[in-house]
Amino acid sequence: MSIKYYILICCLLPVKLLAQNAPTIIPQNATKKDTARQTDLIDVAKGLFSIKKKNTVDTSSREKKVFFSFLPFGTTVPGGSGRALITSTTAGMYLGPRSNTSLSTAVFAPYWNLKSRFGLPLRTSIWLPGNKWTIQGDTRFLVYPQYTWGLGSRNEEDNKTLVDYKYIRFYQSALKRIKPYLFAGLGYNLDYRINVKSDNPDVSLKDFTGYSYGTDRNSFSSGLSLNLLYDTRNNTVNPLPGSYANIIYRVNPTFLGSNNNWQSLYLDVRKYVSLNPARPNQQNTLAFWSYFWTTLSEGTPYLDLPSTGWDPNNRSARGIDQNRYRGKSLLYFESEYRRDITNNGLLGFVLFANVNTVSGSGSLLRSWHPAAGTGLRIKFNKATGTNIGIDYGFSKGYSAILLNLGEAF
Numbered sequence: 256m257s258i259k260y261y262i263l264i265c266c267l268l269p270v271k272l273l274a275q276n277a278p279t280i281i282p283q284n285a286t287k288k289d290t291a292r293q294t295d296l297i298d299v300a301k302g303l304f305s306i307k308k309k310n311t312v313d314t315s316s317r318e319k320k321v322f323f324s325f326l327p328f329g330t331t332v333p334g335g336s337g338r339a340l341i342t343s344t345t346a347g348m349y350l351g352p353r354s355n356t357s358l359s360t361a362v363f364a365p366y367w368n369l370k371s372r373f374g375l376p377l378r379t380s381i382w383l384p385g386n387k388w389t390i391q392g393d394t395r396f397l398v399y400p401q402y403t404w405g406l407g408s409r410n411e412e413d414n415k416t417l418v419d420y421k422y423i424r425f426y427q428s429a430l431k432r433i434k435p436y437l438f439a440g441l442g443y444n445l446d447y448r449i450n451v452k453s454d455n456p457d458v459s460l461k462d463f464t465g466y467s468y469g470t471d472r473n474s475f476s477s478g479l480s481l482n483l484l485y486d487t488r489n490n491t492v493n494p495l496p497g498s499y500a501n502i503i504y505r506v507n508p509t510f511l512g513s514n515n516n517w518q519s520l521y522l523d524v525r526k527y528v529s530l531n532p533a534r535p536n537q538q539n540t541l542a543f544w545s546y547f548w549t550t551l552s553e554g555t556p557y558l559d560l561p562s563t564g565w566d567p568n569n570r571s572a573r574g575i576d577q578n579r580y581r582g583k584s585l586l587y588f589e590s591e592y593r594r595d596i597t598n599n600g601l602l603g604f605v606l607f608a609n610v611n612t613v614s615g616s617g618s619l620l621r622s623w624h625p626a627a628g629t630g631l632r633i634k635f636n637k638a639t640g641t642n643i644g645i646d647y648g649f650s651k652g653y654s655a656i657l658l659n660l661g662e663a664f
Contacts, residue, residue: 292599293599293600293601293634293637294597294599294600294601294634294637295600295601295634295635295636295637296601296633296634296635296636296643297635297636297637298637299601320348321346321347321348322346322347322348322636322638322639322641323344323345323346323636324343324344324345324346324347324635324636324639324641324660325342325343325344325345341364341365341366341658342364342365342366343362343363343364343659343660344362344363344364345360345361345362345492345639345641345660345661346360346361346362347359347360347492347636347638347639347641348360350381350382350383350384351382351383351384351385351386352384352385355385355386356382356383356384356385356386357382357386357389357486357488357489357490357491358382358489358490358491358492358639359379359380359381359382360379360380360491360492360639361377361378361379361380362376362377362378362379362660362661363376363377364376364660371398371400371419372398372399372400373397373398374395374396374397374398374399375395375396375397376393376394376395376397377392377393377394377395378392378393378394378568379391379392379393380392380491386432387431387432388429388430388431388432389429389430389432389438389484390427390428390429390430391426391427391428391430391442392426392427392428393424393425393426393427393567394424394425394426395422395423395424396421396422396423397421397422397423397424398421398422399419399420399421399422400417400418400419400420400454401417401418401577401578402415402416402417402418402576402578403415403416403418403460403463403464403578403581404578404579404580404581405463405464405465405466405581405615406464406465406466406560406581406582406583406613406615407580407581407582407613407614407615408580408613408615408621408622408624412652412653416453416454416455416458416460416463417453417454417455418451418452418453418454418460418558419450419451419452419453419454420448420449420450420451420452420558421448421449421450422446422447422448422449423445423446423447423449424445424446424447425443425444425445426442426443426444426445426567427442427443428440428441428442428443428480428482429441429442430482430484436485436486436487437483437484437485438482438483438484438485438486439481439482439483439484440482440484441479441480441481441482442479442480442481442482442503443478443479443480444476444477444478444479444480444505444507445476445477445478446474446475446476446556446558446559447473447474447475447476448469448473448474448475448556448558449473450472450473451469451470451471451472451473451474451558452472460557464557466557468514468515468553468554468555468556468557469514469555469556469557469558469559470556470557473514474514474556474557474558474559475512475513475514476507476513476514476517476556476559477507477511477512477513478505478506478507478508478511478513479505479506479511480503480504480505480506481503481504482501482502482503483501483502484500484501484502485498485499485500485501486498486499486500486501487499488527490639490640492639492640492641492661492662493639493640493641493642493661493662494525494527494542494662494664495527495529496527496528496529496532496540497527498525498526498527499523499524499525499526500522500523500524500525501521501522501523502520502521502522502523503520503521504518504519504520505518505519505520505521506518514554514556515553515554515555515556516552516554517550517551517552517553517554517555517556517559518550518551518552519548519549519550519551519555519559519561520547520548520549520551521546521547521548521567522546522547522548523544523545523546523566524544524545524546525542525543525544525545525664526542526543527540527541527542527543528540528541528542528543537595537598537600538593538594538595538600538603538632539593539594539595540592540593540594541590541591541592541593542590542591542592542593542662542664543589543590544571544587544588544589544590544591544664545586545587545588545589546566546571546585546586546587547584547585547586547587548561548566548584548585548587549561549583549584549585550583550584555583557581560581560582560583561581561582561583561584561585561613562577562578562580562581562582562585562613563575563576563577563578563579563580563581563585563587563611563613563624564576564577564578564579565577565578566587568664570659570663570664571587571589571609571611571663571664572587572609572611572626573589573607573609573626573628573646573648573657573663574609574626574627574628574648574649574650574653574654574655575609575611575624575626575648575650575653576653576655579624579653580611580613580624581613581615582613582614582615582619583614583615584613584614584619585611585612585613585614586611586612586613586619586620587609587610587611588609588610588611589607589608589609589610589663589664590607590608590609591605591606591607591608591663591664592605592606592607593605593632593662600634600637601633601634602631602632602633602634603631603632603633603634603642604629604630604631604632605629605630605632605644605646606628606629607627607628607629607630607646607648607663608625608626608627608628609625609626609627610623610624610625610626611623611624612624624650625650626648626649626650627648627649627650628646628647628648628649629646629647630644630645630646630647630657631644631645632644632645633645635660641660641661642660642661642662643658643659643660644657644658644659644660644661644662644663645657645658646658646659646663
């Protein structure tokens with residue numbers, strides 16, 4: 256049995272284990288979390304400006320209120336293009352009773368580095384009443400110069416080239432609940448990279464990487480996906496104790512417009528363990544995340560190959576430069592400890608560590624690339640559990656400060 260299929264089996268085993276005790280994690284008749292004793296930045300602002308709180312009655316109509324979180328900030332963007340101005344807006348809304356409907360979210364985070372790099376990404380996660388259907392979306396338009404180090408782990412930090420391109424992504428999937436917490440459905444995935452070129456006029460991207468697919472001027476991938484989702488969380492912005500598993504099999508035939516026929520498989524497993532379940536308003540949680548991402552055939556475009564920081568939400572490999580390691584297969588593990596500092600939940604902290612390995616310059620398990628870090632959490636909106644995350648991550652030869660709305664996973 257090849258190592259690829261051995262890893263595949265190992266990644267699938269936790270899915271079965273997670274499914275064994277789902278009803279005890281988030282009951283179908285769970286009530287909404289009591290936030291009366293919590294404090295967020297909105298409460299702090301009301302206190303500073305003496306804004307009186309209105310007396311309201313909790314009704315079903317008020318349960319459908321939209322909650323917004325908005326944060327402008329400047330930070331270093333991954334991939335080697337310096338600092339950028341970023342605005343992150345998160346909208347959360349319950350489209351059905353909170354007792355049996357997860358929080359629907361939309362995240363819009365445009366950025367601009369005041370030069371040649373900007374992005375307009377919009378991610379949506381829609382949960383229809385009773386969680387009977389979930390619709391997941393990811394739409395982006397990016398002008399995206401970014402460093403690449405080729406395949407595998409053979410290149411040193413300084414042996415890199417800047418790749419410039421324009422990028423259009425359109426991912427949409429609709430999944431129907433087939434039993435409690437378990438969903439299945441179809442999706443459409445489009446990746447269009449325009450005018451792909453290296454900043455080094457003497458060395459083409461094809462020559463630098465030694466890879467012939469998707470290293471020419473344009474790269475177009477258009478495909479269908481089969482999706483299987485298991486999710487006992489009721490808040491994706493700040494997951495409560497629960498479990499998550501996602502399997503995406505993607506096929507990209509030439510009759511849908513792809514440059515080449517190719518297939519890929521993405522397996523994602525997460526587990527959240529409360530260390531103090533008697534006090535649900537106090538964050539004291541261990542979170543675990545693992546994913547295995549692999550291409551199943553030749554012809555996968557270079558920039559569509561598995562790469563660090565290019566998971567669906569671009570939140571993995573904190574402390575490692577995005578795109579630093581790329582290969583035909585990628586295996587990733589991360590764990591994080593989350594804890595409140597103040598009893599009212601306004602301030603908290605996290606400690607995290609992650610490790611990845613890629614194929615490309617040898618076998619998948621030949622070399623491992625660790626990173627670690629810590630972060631501060633500030634409660635921005637207690638109604639949706641949205642935190643401002645300020646993380647410092649580091650690895651050999653690299654470190655960065657990352658700012659985000661919401662948790663990394």
